Amino acid sequence: xxxxxxxxxxxxxxxxxxxxxxxxxxxxxxxxxxxxxxxxxxxxxxxxxxxxxxxxxxxxxxxxxxxxxxxxxxxxxxxxxxxxxxxxxxxxxxxxxxxxxxxxxxxxxxxxxxxxxxxxxxxxxxxxxxxxxxxxxxxxxxxxxxxxxxxxxxxxxxxxxxxxxxxxxxxxxxxxxxxxxxxxxxxxxxxxxxxxxxxxxxxxxxxxxxxxxxxxxxxxxxxxxxxxxxxxxxxxxxxxxxxxxxxxxxxxxxxxxxxxxxxxxxxxxxxxxxxxxxxxxxxxxx
Amino acid sequence: xxxxxxxxxxxxxxxxxxxxxxxxxxxxxxxxxxxxxxxxxxxxxxxxxxxxxxxxxxxxxxxxxxxxxxxxxxxxxxxxxxxxxxxxxxxxxxxxxxxxxxxxxxxxxxxxxxxxxxxxxxxxxxxxxxxxxxxxxxxxxxxxxxxxxxxxxxxxxxxxxxxxxxxxxxxxxxxxxxxxxxxxxxxxxxxxxxxxxxxxxxxxxxxxxxxxxxxxxxxxxxxxxxxxxxxxxxxxxxxxxxxxxxxxxxxxxxxxxxxxxxxxxxxxxxxxxxxxxxxxxxxxxxxxxxxxxxxxxxxxxxxxxxxxxxxxxxxxxxxxxxxxxxxxxxxxxxxxxxxxxxxxxxxxxxxxxxxxxxxxxxxxxxxxxxxxxxxxxxxxxxxxxxxxxxxxxxxxxxxxxxxxxxxxxxxxxxxxx
Numbered sequence: 001x002x003x004x005x006x007x008x009x010x011x012x013x014x015x016x017x018x019x020x021x022x023x024x025x026x027x028x029x030x031x032x033x034x035x036x037x038x039x040x041x042x043x044x045x046x047x048x049x050x051x052x053x054x055x056x057x058x059x060x061x062x063x064x065x066x067x068x069x070x071x072x073x074x075x076x077x078x079x080x081x082x083x084x085x086x087x088x089x090x091x092x093x094x095x096x097x098x099x100x101x102x103x104x105x106x107x108x109x110x111x112x113x114x115x116x117x118x119x120x121x122x123x124x125x126x127x128x129x130x131x132x133x134x135x136x137x138x139x140x141x142x143x144x145x146x147x148x149x150x151x152x153x154x155x156x157x158x159x160x161x162x163x164x165x166x167x168x169x170x171x172x173x174x175x176x177x178x179x180x181x182x183x184x185x186x187x188x189x190x191x192x193x194x195x196x197x198x199x200x201x202x203x204x205x206x207x208x209x210x211x212x213x214x215x216x217x218x219x220x221x222x223x224x225x226x227x228x229x230x231x232x233x234x235x236x237x238x239x240x241x242x243x244x245x246x247x248x249x250x251x252x253x254x255x256x257x258x259x260x261x262x263x264x265x266x267x268x269x270x271x272x273x274x275x276x277x278x279x280x281x282x283x284x285x286x
Numbered sequence: 287x288x289x290x291x292x293x294x295x296x297x298x299x300x301x302x303x304x305x306x307x308x309x310x311x312x313x314x315x316x317x318x319x320x321x322x323x324x325x326x327x328x329x330x331x332x333x334x335x336x337x338x339x340x341x342x343x344x345x346x347x348x349x350x351x352x353x354x355x356x357x358x359x360x361x362x363x364x365x366x367x368x369x370x371x372x373x374x375x376x377x378x379x380x381x382x383x384x385x386x387x388x389x390x391x392x393x394x395x396x397x398x399x400x401x402x403x404x405x406x407x408x409x410x411x412x413x414x415x416x417x418x419x420x421x422x423x424x425x426x427x428x429x430x431x432x433x434x435x436x437x438x439x440x441x442x443x444x445x446x447x448x449x450x451x452x453x454x455x456x457x458x459x460x461x462x463x464x465x466x467x468x469x470x471x472x473x474x475x476x477x478x479x480x481x482x483x484x485x486x487x488x489x490x491x492x493x494x495x496x497x498x499x500x501x502x503x504x505x506x507x508x509x510x511x512x513x514x515x516x517x518x519x520x521x522x523x524x525x526x527x528x529x530x531x532x533x534x535x536x537x538x539x540x541x542x543x544x545x546x547x548x549x550x551x552x553x554x555x556x557x558x559x560x561x562x563x564x565x566x567x568x569x570x571x572x573x574x575x576x577x578x579x580x581x582x583x584x585x586x587x588x589x590x591x592x593x594x595x596x597x598x599x600x601x602x603x604x605x606x607x608x609x610x611x612x613x614x615x616x617x618x619x620x621x622x623x624x625x626x627x628x629x630x631x632x633x634x635x636x637x638x639x640x641x642x643x644x645x646x647x648x649x650x651x652x653x654x655x656x657x658x659x660x661x662x663x664x665x666x667x668x669x670x671x672x673x674x675x676x677x678x679x680x681x682x683x684x685x686x687x688x689x690x691x692x693x694x695x696x697x698x699x700x701x702x703x
Contacts, residue, residue: 004511011508110325110607111532111556114565122543128515131543204508204536205556205565209368213506248501248512254475257504 001249003125007134009241010141011200015214016221016233017144018192022070024228025161026182028078029085030070031092033193034215035099040066040194041206042103045113055116063194070190074183082182100211113206115198133202140199144192148230161185165228220260224267226277235275239263313357314347314632316619317388317413319379321366321396325608326419329582330393330615331360336601337619347623350630356619359386366396366419375400376407383411389632390414392618393611398422398478405429408438412634414641416622418443418614421478426658433657437638440659442621443614444578444673446478448663449553450485452576455665456551456675457490457524459687463696466523468496470548472513472537473528475502482528498522503529510537514546522548530555535562539569545701550574551675559583559607563681570678572699574686577674580667581613581649582606583683585674587691588667594649614661617648666690 019033030036040062047058073095081087117133124130152158163171164181172178221240225232240263244256267274318334320327338356341347346355363378364370375395382388391408394417395401401420405428408415415438417425423445429436444452460466469490473483480502490497498520501513514537517525525548527537535556541548551574556562558575560583583606584592594616599605606612625640626632645654651667664670665688675687677696684694 001512001515004509004515007511008509104323109323109328110561111535111559112561112565112607114535122545129544131539203539205532207532210506210533245509245512248509249516252501253472253507253510253513254502254504256507257475 005242005245013237014196018189019218022189025185032095034211035096038211040197066194067191071187074186226274229276232276317382317391318360322362326611329612333616470517527552558609578610
């Protein structure tokens, strides 16, 4: 339970990091995130199976293409409505539906779409066999979080990210272009979603409908952790991940579906800004 | 000269237009109102199309003294997709009947409630409906509740009662070969799967088995480790999965990677076809799956399945992936044609009577309907339609039950003593 709870938490954290990054920097809740995750899986599958590219190259290309795609979504759609929260949600959710239904329309149906695991086989940990791909998910989670920390604290663009996140108008006066940085954050968030898809999807199959599930998982982790807080996302992933595993072990797998929703309800009742979120925190205190 | 040419063209056009409806009337149109984007609907449509092309190539269907060609009008009514209301599916069916003037429908509804509601429409317009997907036993009950009104509806595929029977036979077979009697049930948390699971739970208890656990997984679940650990610690010998969601393949992958020492024997829809091996490879080796109707892959002991599989592959350049619906859809067209030729007319009442007396050899076995218009299933294709149990054995789908068509014995996974 300990091992699989940890893996489940890492899966949730990976799914949520991209969504959280975009929201934390630009304030845009990217409801197309689940669709971007799914389209990344199908794109990698297509590059491998139709163009015959090596797995590693397909993965790198996918992350790059999806990153650019995310940036373009910002440039051509979101930039015009940025700050209008309802419009942002409607626009990104609309994009999500268009992407997912387009994938369905062009024939991505059935069970045959799956990415190969990075390394085959399983290892025994505490008398439990765990496949290596799941362990790699934990490794990628740690790598991503460390990488994000270093990026936002030690690179020029990363510091600009933090500047916009902290105080957009002041950043503007220091020569940081908020629109450009927000576009970058959307692109990077999308690329992180693609990376999560490439690491997680080898565990199962790629399906159009999973886009909605991924969005709900990412949303619940971000709401519980506090929108925009990376550390909050990590804590929330552990809380929800272990809560789901404990529920499946001691109650019934049937009830795992409501764990994240119950977590959202509890956090909204107690601390609407989330565990470590800063959105509306001032209003809460007042 | 120019005027004469224009006049000639005008009369040629009039002549052409006037003969067009006449030639269109030569066709008998079959409707395929189903979820065309879902695998059973997609393949069922193609299988029916294949049958029609074969029949047309031989000159068509003989109605009295004339030969008529067949054609298909397919419509994606999406009733198998989540969130699509039944009313939308019914509108689609009515549109096919009124706009396309279909004579009968084949393949048909996915969702049971849509099928039950559609039966009234078929009765209203006297449209013969031979479905091959929805599986509720309420279908026969509705036909028997008013045989005259609902006589136009038939089902040429397995229903959920027969499915439960096949799973029971599989467990008896496992028990007789290995002496196992301890099971863990894992189902998808949807009505048909959990109902089948509950039915099996009762059967296990009535037949001396110990049910160590019964887990229901929400649609989209991607981690089955908790249930598998419970099964392992309880020392079960068999895990019975009942799933049709795409992510259920993960259950089998985890079963292998966690080396759970139990046979995995049940129904996992995504692992039914040859592409499952291409997708999952050796991870699914050893899984036993219940086939709803034989015919979608070649079974050497029953040659019609080989002929059909090869014909489908030749026509569509891909083999069938779903263990439900395709072979019956192909048979359905032949059943209907046989009834029309026997009746010698297109009068639906007379064709229905001929359908009720159907007794012919099909891809799924011998085709006969019971009084509730349900295809009769058994364990020998010479006497009834047949489902089967196969096991993935090094990339091949080896039939292990029923004995009449079995080609292999059950093999335990390598990590099981």
